[in-house]
Structures are given as structure tokens and as C-alpha cells.
Amino acid sequence: MNDDQPEEWFRNSSSTVWGLLSMGAALAVIVIDAVTGWHPETTAAGLLFALVAYAAFIRTRVGVSKGDFVLHHLFSTVRFPMAALESVSVGRTLGAYAGGRTYVSGAVGRPLREAVKKKRDHKPLSNHADFIEERLNSLAQDARDRRRIKKDSDEQFALAEDVRRSWDWPLIAATAAVAVTFVVLLVL
Template identity: 85%
Template sequence: MNDDQPEEWFRHSSSTVWGLLSIGGAVAVIVIDAVTGWHPETTAGGLLFALVAYAAFIRTKVGVSEGDFVLYHLYSTVRFPLAALESVSVGRTLGAYSGGRTHVSGAVGRPMREAVKGGKRDHKPLSNQSDFIEDRLNSLAQDARERRGIKRDSDEQFALAEDVRRSWDWPLIAITAVVAVAFVVLLVI
């Protein structure tokens, strides 16, 4: 762990807005259903939709925390030392390369029309969010390697890449599973 590493988080600029709109829509459906004649399957479906919207839009993000590169996925979190990060590239999704492995996250990506252009597009980190995030994460990884005195593509860097840790968000998984089972049971009966 490296306490002097700044903490920074990145995601699509519209993710939080879409997440809140989705959750708000689910809550509105539940409230309207409760006012007009309550149906338990509608409540369960609305709750399931809100939980998945939270996991997909609000929980997912990538960033740097306590000297680690961190990827928050729908139901899990992947962490490894920032100095182990070889490179980051952003296409339709973010690809982080470390120790011969690619860690992918949908928290950051390019629109389809921009991703299709590939190498033909202009790299504009000052006006393009995806270019900025790509450059910033690559810069933070380079700074972390320099602080530790590790050369890029060295044995030390590859050894650091072995320290990949995945943790699961068991409470969110359990709540989602219970609501999904309740929803299916209520639809069947």
C-alpha cells in the first residue's frame, strides 16, 4: 500500500445520471402500483430492476486507491498494485494490461462511432473524456513505477502483477438473488 498515491475514480460521465433515472423509474413504478392496487410481483420486479441498475451504473467504476489499481464490477472488485499496470487502453470498454492478463471494465468506454474509428481518430485528452482517462491512468501507473524504482516490463513489475485480489460484494449478490427468486416465484403463482 502506498499512502502518498492520490485517490482518483473514473466512470462514464452519464453513468450516475442513468443509474439515478433507472432507480427513480423503478421506484415510481412501485409507488404507482401501490397507489393503484398493489401487485407483489410488480414490487419485486421494480426492486430487482433498481438493484441491477445500481450495480451496473452506480457501483461500476475504475480508479486508483491506496496505491492499487481498482476495478469495481457489477458484483466484484479487482485490485492489484498500480505499479503492475503495464498499460490502459479505452475502446468500447477499458482494457487494463498487467502480467500478461487483461482486466476489462465497462465503467469507461467510447461511443460506438468513436471506437470504430480506432487509430484514425484524433487523440484529444483535453476535450475527450475517454482519452483523458486513458492518459491519466497510464500516467499514474508510470508515476507509481518511478516511485518504486521499477522499470516497465521488468521482472519486478511482473512479480507485482501476481498480487491480483478479487473480492465479491456478497450482500449485494444475496439481496439481488433473494429478490430475483421472489420475483420468479410471484410470477409463477
């Protein structure tokens, strides 16, 4: 069911920067290698590093789209109705709870020091992770209210059974091809 829920995406603010820096470093290694005497295994390693950096830092995110809660992981996407989301908690990683299961994403998280400190002294909305946690919990409550579903009800648990996982086959194929090429070049 497509709710009138706004589309909203969240990611750790530093992940994009780290992803671009990592991919830039891989590109720099490839260019320097090409200029100083090309080694195919270095090019393959640089491409593999860039693909993994893209998957880990750029592709991973959490959000709401077309009435669904969406978790983009390295090579897959998990989605289920937003009204099925029981709660969201952000520690070192984001934990989303629905239908008795926990869905984890590293796209949003707190630094170790902050995650430990939060347990001792909780100040709501003191930073970006708090905002994301509060916002997703609020959006889940809004979705339940629109559908007139009570939290922890049988209807909510039934919605949680509509979990869909899709795989990013082009990215998987490209990463696998480059990884195999890299290993073959190292062995030869």
C-alpha cells in the first residue's frame, strides 16, 4: 500500500565524505600507477577498493519511500511497510525493530564515545543521530495513525511479514568480476 508518506532519506553525514575520499584515493592510485608504469593488478585493486567504498559509504542509507521503510545495505535493499516499524534505536548502528525481528544498518550510527555516553545521559535531539531516531519513530507512528493500526497489534505484526529484499545484481557482478580479475592477476 502506498501511503501519502513523504519520501525522506538519512545517512551518516560523514559517510559521503569518506566514500568520496576513498574513491578519490583509489582513482589516484590507478592514475599514479598508469603514469609510472602500468601494473594491471594495481588497477584491479584500485577498482575493487573503489567499488567497495561506493557500496559501503555511498550506497548505504536509510529512509522512507512510497510508504515503506527502506534500508540500503552494501549489496541489497530491505523494505517493509512503515506502519510495521515498531521502533528505531541508534547506537553504534541503527537498529529497526519490526515483527519481532531486528534490521541493522551501518548507514546511521554514533561514534563509540557518544554511544556509550548516550546510555548514561540521554538528551533527546542533541545531535544528528538523535534527530534521525526521533524522526523515524515519529514517521512510523504517523503511518500507523493513517492506517488506524495500534502499536504492537496483530495488524502491525501482519504488516511486518511483508519484508522484501532485493539484490543489486549489477554491483555484485561488477565487484565479483573485478575481485576475480584481481586474484587471477596476483596468482599469474
